[in-house]
Structures are given as C-alpha cells and as structure tokens.
Amino acid sequence: MKILKLFIPVLLVFFTSCSQKSNSQKGLKTAQKPNIIFLSIDDLRTDLGSYGNKEIKTPNIDALSATSMVMLNTHSQSAVCASSRASAMLGYRPDSTRVWHLGDKFREINPDAVTMPQYFNKAGYYTVNIGKIFHNYMPDSISWDEPDLKPFPYNTKEYAKRDAETYYYTEDALEDQRVKRAALLEQRKGRAVYGDGWNRGPALESADLPDSLYFDAMQTKLALKTIDRIKGKKEPFFLGLGFYRPHLPFVAPKKYWDLYPAGSVSPAANPKLPKNVPVMSANANYELRAYTNPTKIGRPEDASLPEKYADSLKRGYYASVSYIDACVGKLVEGLKERGLYQNTVIVLWGDHGWKLGDHNGWGKMTNFYIDTHVPLIIKGVNQKEGKRIEALSELVDIFPTLCDLTGVDKADYFQGTSLVPVFDNPDLEWKDAVFTQFRRRKRISKDGYEYMGYSMQTKQYHYIEWYTWDNDKKEKGDFAANELYDHYKDANESVNIAGNDEAAAVVKSLSVQLSKGWKGALPKNRL
Known part of the structure; x- marks a missing residue:
C-alpha cells in the first residue's frame, strides 16, 4: 500500500497549528498542562449504568460519567483488539495502519509511526504504561518513558511469557490450565505457542478472595504508587492504564x-443471526471454544448454547465488569485524595464490543453493531457537569480530542475529528456517518474464503459491503455481498434488507456514501 509512504514525511513534521480554539481550551497554552489518565478496558461493551443498562452494577463508572462527556454513539474502527488499538493509538484508520487482525504488528508495519504517548511526550508529557494499551505482547517500549510496568510478582522472569488475561485463583482452575497447557505443548512439539501455552483454562471462575489478589486490582494499586512517584515532576504525566477484564476468561x-x-440478567435481545445474512458476516465463536466449557461451542449458524450456561457466561461478564468498576472507583478516589483529580483529563474507553449470545455469538470480530459500538467517557479539566452526547463518534477521534483538551497542537495526518465542538454544543450538526471494517480470515470464514467488510453507520442505517481479499497482496478484490439494517425499525439487526426491492434506492445512496469514506463525512463545524 502506498498510503503509508504518504504518512512518514508528515510524521516528521510533527505539530500543526490550530487556528480556532474552543472554550474548553482557553488558557491551556500558557498554564501547566493537565495530566492524562488513558484508561482502556478490554472487550467492554456499552453495558454500563450510564449507558442505560439497569441490570448491571457499575456505580463508579456511572459516577465518573455524571461529570464527564458520555459519547453515546461511538464506534470502534475494527472489532478486534490489535486493529482497533493501533488505529486509536496512531490516529488513523485500519487501511492506513495496515493492521487488520491479531497477528499484524503495527510497529513492524509502520516503523516510523508516532503513537499517542510518543506524541504527548514530544509535547512535554512524562509517559508511563501499565497494562494493555496496545495489543498483548506489543507494549511498544519506545512509546513510553516507563513501558510495561507490572505488579509484583508478575514482573519477574517466571511470568515474562504469561498472558495476563488468563490468571486463575482456584486450585481446580489452575489444574485445568496446567493440563491444557501440557497437552498443547505436546501437540506443538517444541514450537512456540502463544502465552507460553498458559492461555487455556476454564471460561468462568468465581473465588471467595479479596480484590487485592487479582491482577487488575494490583495494576490499580501500582498505578497509584506510580502516580505518587511521578506527580512531583516538572512535566505533566500521561498514564496509560489498560485493564484486562472483562476479557475472557470471566474471572x-x-x-x-x-x-x-442465576436468572437475574436478561438474555440477548436478538439471539439469532440476521435473516438473509451473507456467509462471511459471522465469526466462528472460536475464542470461547478455546476455553474449558461444559458443553460444545458451535458456530453461530449452529444450535444455541444451553440456557443455563448462556446465563452463566453473561453473569460472568457482568461480574467482571463490576470488578473493573471497583478498580476504576479506587483509581478516581486515589486521584481525589492526592489533589490531582480536577487537573487530570480522564479518557475511559472500550476497544470494541462483545457478543453475549447476540446473533448466537460469543466474542467480537464482526461488523455487527453489537461489536462496533463502544463506550467512550471523557472528563476534562475542572469539569463539574456531565453531558450525554448523541453525536456519532469514533475511537479514532480520541487522539485529536485529547490534543484540544490539553492545548497540544494537532497533526494534520489525523483521520479522526476532535469532539470538543460537540462537548461545547451537543446539538451541533456533526458527522453524518462513522466507519468500521473487518477482515474475515479464510480459516474462520464458513466458506473458506477471505473477505474484507467495510461498514458505515449513520443515524438511521447500518450499511456493510463485503469484498474478496488477497491478504498476500493486501488488496481488495471483487464485491461479494452487502448488508443493510434500518435501526429506526430494527435496532437489534434481525433482518438484512439489502436485497429487498424497496431498499434498492437506499442501498445505492449508501453505497456511494460509503465509497467516499470518512473524508466525505467530516462535519462542517470541526476544529
């Protein structure tokens, strides 16, 4: 792809001036810049009290939301970790990062890329990383003054190859994990395996133990200790804190x-694949299948899980979210105790959604709305009043928004849009579409072919076009299929109406709009 070559010289010209400043930015050029807490929560869908879920218990995130900008219609650029995070952290979209799936390593593909922490470091910030900000095993050490800090004993050689997502705490779960690892290592016959083979075990675990023994709680404690150590520096700090739950396993x-x-949470509102859905749309549920389950895990085209186990999985996800909510509460409380809360910008975001039986799926990795819709909560400096903002937004918008909130000049290669104008005026005319894409790998696709799906969400419609994909050449091929969902009539995407005669005019119009891409959807009132 030639597009990367266009970025490299631009990256060297690092900052560009911004002629228009909003009320949110006044005084930041001359005053001490605020600190930044960049809080990434893995696999967090919009099941939060502040997003309207009345069954889940998230009092701390809800309290943060009450005095923050809550973006209600934010979408990930790709519903898979590596691609979503690379896009958010570089400021441009998957076809520009060329990170389309889990194995794509952004630093190998983009050796001269300037990540968000690098960018803010050049603007005078001291940068520290704890937890998952980029993809697993890609901490990108050159991005940080202090990279990849871990709590003891997980910072020792014994745990160097371990995957922090799969720590267990009961003897039964640990034994199951040991057995699975031994079988995997025997099968691979000395070849390298992900996470040194420890990334297998039960999908669920509940242990009557204190929070303090769990990894994300230990990360929170380490974050506060680190803040105590760096808060006296002349530079403001940028602390990236990445929580692993509620990623599987639900521990x-x-x-x-x-x-x-049991039975206290509602099942998925739409437990079936959409009618008329093309073959490449669904994932294979392989992520859940990798763990120990009491029942066979089939594809979304197969029979549903037994109701009791589906209920346990959803409760496990909710329990994991509530546990992370407690970690967020401890972090916010710690900032307030240290007198740092008011002068700290907090960004809380999920990298993509996650199906909890929706479309008979368990996991992410589709272009369905349930996988692309994510929470995005941003608290500015000295912010006292929260707002719930309906404007369409994207994770790629975070980078320029943070620049405006901290008085840092924006680069002209950013492919997102600062959200500061809608913070000041939520009713402002804004983007009329946001964009997502997903690469369906041949070994996962039900028909054994490779595809790239390009997705566009407007206020009313969700439109997707699928093309064949040559992953050796990294090229889009022929048109394969399309999907259309009218959210005014079918919010849960139960019927693909792209092939209906009465939808032909809408499909034609949306296809033209999709072909214009994100540049065609830029708001007139952007900074």
Whole structure:
C-alpha cells in the first residue's frame, strides 16, 4: 500500500497549528498542562449504568460519567483488539495502519509511526504504561518513558511469557490450565505457542478472595504508587492504564458474582443471526471454544448454547465488569485524595464490543453493531457537569480530542475529528456517518474464503459491503455481498434488507456514501 509512504514525511513534521480554539481550551497554552489518565478496558461493551443498562452494577463508572462527556454513539474502527488499538493509538484508520487482525504488528508495519504517548511526550508529557494499551505482547517500549510496568510478582522472569488475561485463583482452575497447557505443548512439539501455552483454562471462575489478589486490582494499586512517584515532576504525566477484564476468561471475585444470581440478567435481545445474512458476516465463536466449557461451542449458524450456561457466561461478564468498576472507583478516589483529580483529563474507553449470545455469538470480530459500538467517557479539566452526547463518534477521534483538551497542537495526518465542538454544543450538526471494517480470515470464514467488510453507520442505517481479499497482496478484490439494517425499525439487526426491492434506492445512496469514506463525512463545524 502506498498510503503509508504518504504518512512518514508528515510524521516528521510533527505539530500543526490550530487556528480556532474552543472554550474548553482557553488558557491551556500558557498554564501547566493537565495530566492524562488513558484508561482502556478490554472487550467492554456499552453495558454500563450510564449507558442505560439497569441490570448491571457499575456505580463508579456511572459516577465518573455524571461529570464527564458520555459519547453515546461511538464506534470502534475494527472489532478486534490489535486493529482497533493501533488505529486509536496512531490516529488513523485500519487501511492506513495496515493492521487488520491479531497477528499484524503495527510497529513492524509502520516503523516510523508516532503513537499517542510518543506524541504527548514530544509535547512535554512524562509517559508511563501499565497494562494493555496496545495489543498483548506489543507494549511498544519506545512509546513510553516507563513501558510495561507490572505488579509484583508478575514482573519477574517466571511470568515474562504469561498472558495476563488468563490468571486463575482456584486450585481446580489452575489444574485445568496446567493440563491444557501440557497437552498443547505436546501437540506443538517444541514450537512456540502463544502465552507460553498458559492461555487455556476454564471460561468462568468465581473465588471467595479479596480484590487485592487479582491482577487488575494490583495494576490499580501500582498505578497509584506510580502516580505518587511521578506527580512531583516538572512535566505533566500521561498514564496509560489498560485493564484486562472483562476479557475472557470471566474471572472475578465471588462478591461480584453474587451481584448477579442465576436468572437475574436478561438474555440477548436478538439471539439469532440476521435473516438473509451473507456467509462471511459471522465469526466462528472460536475464542470461547478455546476455553474449558461444559458443553460444545458451535458456530453461530449452529444450535444455541444451553440456557443455563448462556446465563452463566453473561453473569460472568457482568461480574467482571463490576470488578473493573471497583478498580476504576479506587483509581478516581486515589486521584481525589492526592489533589490531582480536577487537573487530570480522564479518557475511559472500550476497544470494541462483545457478543453475549447476540446473533448466537460469543466474542467480537464482526461488523455487527453489537461489536462496533463502544463506550467512550471523557472528563476534562475542572469539569463539574456531565453531558450525554448523541453525536456519532469514533475511537479514532480520541487522539485529536485529547490534543484540544490539553492545548497540544494537532497533526494534520489525523483521520479522526476532535469532539470538543460537540462537548461545547451537543446539538451541533456533526458527522453524518462513522466507519468500521473487518477482515474475515479464510480459516474462520464458513466458506473458506477471505473477505474484507467495510461498514458505515449513520443515524438511521447500518450499511456493510463485503469484498474478496488477497491478504498476500493486501488488496481488495471483487464485491461479494452487502448488508443493510434500518435501526429506526430494527435496532437489534434481525433482518438484512439489502436485497429487498424497496431498499434498492437506499442501498445505492449508501453505497456511494460509503465509497467516499470518512473524508466525505467530516462535519462542517470541526476544529
């Protein structure tokens, strides 16, 4: 792809001036810049109290939301970790990062790329990383003054190859993990395996243990200790804190499971694949299948999970979210105790959604709305009043927004749009579409072919076009299929109406709009 060559010289010209400044930026050029807490939560869908879920218990995130900008219609650029995070952290979209799936390593593909922490470091910030900000095993050490900090004992050689997503705490779960690892290593016969083979075990675990023994709680404690160590520096800090839950396995202390008794959470609103859906649309549920389950995990085209186990999985996800909510509460409380809360910008975001039986799926990795829709909560400096903002937004918007909130000049290669104008005026005319894409790998696709799906969400419609994909040449091929969902009539995407005669004019119009891409959807009132 030639597009990367266009970026490299631009990256060397690092900052560009911004002629228009909003009320949110006044005084930041001359005053001490605010600190930044960049809080990434893995696999977090919009199941939060502040997003309207009345069953889940998230009092701390809800409290943060009450005095923050809550973006209600934010979408990930790709519903898979590596691609989504690379796009958010570089400021441009998957076809420009060329990170389309899990194995794509952004630094190998883009050796001269300037990541968000690098950018803010050049603007005078001291940068520290704890937890998952980029993809697993890609901490990108050159991005940080202090990269990849871990709590003891997980910072020792014994744990160097371990995957932080799969720490267990009960003897039964640990034994299951050991057995699975031994079988995997025997099968691979000395070849390298992901996470040194430890990334297998039960999908669920509940242990009657204190939060303090769990990895994300330990990360939170380390974050506060680190803040104590760096808060006196002359530079403001940029702290990237990446929580691993609620990623599988759903491992959380028993007290959070107790919040959700059996049968207390609602099943998926749409437990079936959409009617008329093309073959490449669905993922294979292979992520859940990799863990120990009491029942066979089929594809979304197959029979549903037994109701009891589906209920356990959803409760496990909710318990994991509530556990992370407690970690967020401890972090916010710690900032307030240290007198740092008011002068700290906090960004809380999920990298993509996650199906909890929606479309008979368990996992992410589709272009369905449930996988691309994510929470985005941003608290500015000295912010006292929160706003719930309906404007369409994208994770690629975070980078320029943070620049405007901190008085840092924006680069002209950013492919997102600062959200500061809609912070000041939520009713402002804004983007009329946002964009996502997903590469369906041949070994996962039900028909064994490779595809790239380009997705566009407007206020009313969700339109997707699928093309064949040559992953050796990294090229889009022929048109394969399309999908259209009218969210005014079918919010849960139960019927693909792209092939209906009455939808032909809408499909034609949306196809033209999709072909214009994100540049064609830029708001007139952007900074």
